[in-house]
Amino acid sequence: MTTRQRGGNYKGFLLLSILLGTWWEAWAGQIHYTVSEETEKGSFVGYIAKDLGLEPRELTERGVRIVSKGKTQLFSLNPRSGSLVTSGRIDREELCSQNAQCLVSFNILMEDKMNLYPIEVEIMDVNDNAPRFLTEEISIKVMENAAPGMRFPLKEAVDSDVGTNSLQRYQLSPSRHFSLVVQSGDDGTKYPELVLEQVLDREEEGIHHLVLTAYDGGVPSLSGTTSIHVTVVDVNDHTPVFSLPRYQVTVPENVPIGTKLLTVNAIDLDEGVNGEVTYSFWKITPELLQMFHLSSLTGELSTLKGLDYEESSFYEMEVQAQDGAGSLTKAKVLIIILDVNDNAPEVTVMSVSSSVPEDTPPGIVIALFYLQDKDSGKNGEVTCTFTEHLPFKLEQSIDNYYRLVTAQNLDREKFSMYNITLKATDGGIPPLSTDTQISIHVSDTNDNPPTFLNSSYSIYIPENNPRGASIFSVTAHDPDSDQNAQITYALVEDFIQGVPVSSYISINSDTGVLYALGSFDYEQFQNLQLRVIAHDSGDPPLSSNVLLNLFVLDQNDNAPEILYPALPTDGSTGVELAPRSADPGHLVTKVVAVDKDSGPNAWLSYCLLKVSEPGLFSVGLHTGEVRTARAFLDRDALKQSLVVTVQDHGQPPLSTTVTLTVAVANSIPDVLADLGSIKTPSDPEDSDITLYLVVAVATISCVFLVFVIVLLALRLWHWHKSRLLQVSDGGLEVPASHFVGVDGVQAFLQTYSHEISLTADSQKSHIIFPQPNYVDTLISQDSCEKSDSLLTSIDFQECKGEAPSLQVSS
Incomplete structure (x- = not known):
């Protein structure tokens, strides 16, 4: 049933490399099959x-399918057996009419490589159509004086089959007056003719009934019949004669309905009824009878419906002219149809990629489509373009197939979808065109890392923040989509003062919100640096990082700390000495304080909160110096108590108070005398305190005198040795003490020519005689500790590179 033939008797196949060396199409000639018509489906x-x-x-698996050229699909693929089968x-006869060879062409598309293979199937004829006559009855009028041997053309039968299955012979029913002769035309058509064998006699027999049978050559043979009615009329020795043996006209296919195409004309030399000519169709199909009209009187041929070049490019028929007596003649009429550009091109999208990755290289086929135009010639020549400036180009494949190919690299972040308008235009005048939309979606690839708006961020957070508080939020943006744009955040592992940064800060991996894991202390550290890295969820993932500078803002969480006078650890109160002869403005002592905070929170101010003698003393607002406000009077008490408050400038402000006890006396003996003259209270504990104080003062005085004598002897020995120094006038000078404030804050403490600190409690008395010069720098209590010796030793120390200082305590 099937054979395979290589077109042009080629035995090999030719490979043509196209599409920049990446796409190949193989053409090995048309694959040829044969199949008989009327076979069952499948x-x-x-x-x-x-x-x-x-x-x-x-x-x-490879997407092999049949693509046709706009016609009804006659065949299908059986994927199980791998065979081509009929689909109906x-x-x-419907496909190829009377053509000797009936070929059906289509293409096989291999979709994975978008290769096309032309297929040709020859439809073999079977004897499924019997010969048939176009009319069931043929009427013939024969003059009674017709001579034997006269021939009368008969309407031939038609058979839709071809070859041996077509019409082969005619047979006439037996008759003594007539016989049948069959003529063959140039095209092989057999024309039956009725031959008069004997002279007719109308009076003997006016009508003769005959049967004409047509047979084809099939096995078994099929046949068709028609009746012949021969009417014998009186003598009419002239037949009509057409002016032309063949009439031909050329008209465009868009002529209006009812248009006069041509006029046939025949002349009969007879007179009367025998000379009256009427016109009619001689040989015409039922379809043409619905399309054309022939006036029986005038011979005008006109249209009954619109003509269509695409259905048929010409129409051929025969007309007859018959006089009143029955004599007739025939003429052929040929109507040629001119094509008019009345059909717009058609675009059939055969295959299109629904989604194209943005990293697709140039030269990749993303769509295959077919162009066709039902018109012919220039009107049917179709070209395809698209007007937009797009990263694609068109390439023509075999026949009228076109490929849409990538011409540039795609970028989904710029254009995620392309709506391509394909414009198919024919070559007619005026040209007709058709627009077809193709949507190409560009799928995302992970080609963009997450990005932060800034390269670094500064975060300010007050100290003492609550644990778990949100302190900042970082946001990265990724122009990709779906998984490629899903961002997770993490901290870059680092250490701050030997502690992992993750111990201080945590981050929400989904939102990028930073949380403080603990409460920050400005006094511990003021700033820290950390990095946040943002990863997307692509494959492979991309990332970027950003620097965060976290600044801890100071809060007023530390009250001022009193450095001087130092509070005794035994709970006693220090005593300062002020000469009774001191003038107003005399510096009695100086309160030195520091604040661990910074900025306004560490700005300190001093004021007197409480005094035993109002108006006697004043304190410097910013220096903390306690000075006499007026001269001492006899009525002023020996022992003066002052409460000094030190307050910072924070919000709210914090403060600390210190109580100072000032002893008013011109000299140490006066102190002792005055202390002895103080009335002993009735309380036995106060008596003990006074007694201890007196004993302590006396002891200290003795020790002081010994110290002065020893110091004077040393001075004289150095003077004698150097011969350069003069004997001192008895004044005592000790190097200045230096006090360094906490955290780099330096305060200045002045010492005085005479300063006595008295500390009295129930057990002991404590007197300090500081140096007679001023001290400009305060040494931190943490840096330099006091010496345990008071008068028996002089301790010179260097504290962190500072000048030597003398500290005397007991």
Whole structure:
């Protein structure tokens, strides 16, 4: 049933490399099959899988399918057997009419590589049509004086089959007056003619009934019949004669309905009824009878419906002219139809990629479509373009197939979808065009890392923040989509003062919100640096990082700390000495304080909160110096108590108070005398305190005198040795003490020519005689500790590179 023939008797195949060396199409000639018409649906046509070099299962895997050129699909693929089968009833006569060879062409598309293979199937004729006459009855009028041997043309039968299955012979029913002769035309058509064998006698027999049978050559043979009515009339020795043996006219296909195409004309030399000529169709199909009209009186041929070049490019028929007596003659009429550009091109999208990755390189086929135009000639020549400036180009494949190919690299972040308008235009005048939309979606690839708006951020957070508080939020943006744009955040592992940064800060991996894991202390550290890294969820993932500078803002959480006078650890109160002869403004002592905070929170101010003698003393607002506000009077008490408050400038402000006890006396003996003159209170504990104080003062005085004598002797020995120094006038000078404030804050403490600190409690008395010069720098209590010796030793120390200082305590 099937054979495979290589077009042009080629035995090999030719490979043509196209599409920048990445796409190949193989053409090995048309694959040719044969199949008989009228076969059942699903009938085997050919092993298409074998002829394509594939296994049957590969037909589905590689997307092999049939693409036709706009006609009804007659065949289909059987993926199980890998064969080409019929998809319905095939009528050869409907497809190819009377053509000797009936070929059906279509293409096989292998979608994975977008290769096309031309297929040609020849439809073999079977004897499924019997010969038939166009009319059931043929009427013939014969003059009674017709001579034997006169021939009368008969309407031939038609058979839609071809070859031996077509019309082969005619047979006339037996008659003694008539016989049948069959003539063959140039095109092989057989024309039956009725031959008069004997002279007719109208009076003997006016009408003769005959039967004409047509037979084809099929097995079994099929036949068709028509009746012949021969009417014998009186003598009419002239027949009509057409002015032309063949009439021809050329008209465009868009002529209006009812348009006069041509006029046939025949002349009969007879007179009267025998000379009256009427016109009618002699040989015409039922379809043409619905399209054309022939006036029986005038011979005008006009249209009954619109003409269509695409259905038929010409129409051929025969007309007859008959006089009143029955004599007739025939003439052929040929109507040629000119094509008019009345059909717009058609675009059939055969295959299109629904989604194209943005990293697709140039030269990749993303769509295949077919162009056709039902018109012919220039009117049917179609070109395809698109007007937009797009990263694609068109390439023509075989026949009128076109490919849409990538011409540039795609970028989804710029254009995620392309709506391409394909414009198909024919070559007619004026040209007709058709627009077809193709939507190409660009799928995302992970080609963009997350990005932060800034390269670094500064975060300000007050100290003593609550644990778990949100302190900042970082946001990165990724122009990709879906998983490629899903961002997670993490801290870059680092250490701050030997502690992992993750111990201080945590981050929400989804939102980028930073949380403080603990409460920050400005006094511990003021700033820290950390990095946040943002990862997307692509494959492979991309990332970027940003620097965060976290600044801890100071809060007023530390009250001022009193450095001087130092509070005794035994709970006693220090005593300062002020000469009774001191003038107003005399510096009595100086309160030195520091604040661990910074900025305004560490700005300190001093004021007197409480005094035993109002108006006697004043304190410097910013220096903390306690000075006499007026001269001492006799009525002023020996022992003066002052409460000094030190307050910072924070919000709210914090403060600390210190109580100072000032002893008013011109000299130490006066102190002792005055202390002895103080009335002893009735309380026995106060008596003990006074007694201890007196004993302590006396002891200290003795020790002081010994110290002065020893110091004077040393001075004289150095003077004698150097011969350069003069004897001192008895003044005592000790190097200045230096006091360094906390955290770099330096305060200045002045010492005085005479300063006595008295500390009295129930057990002991404590007197300090500081140096007679001023001290400009305060040494921190943490840096330099006091010496345990008071008068028996002088301790010179260097504290962190500072000048030597003398500290005397007991």
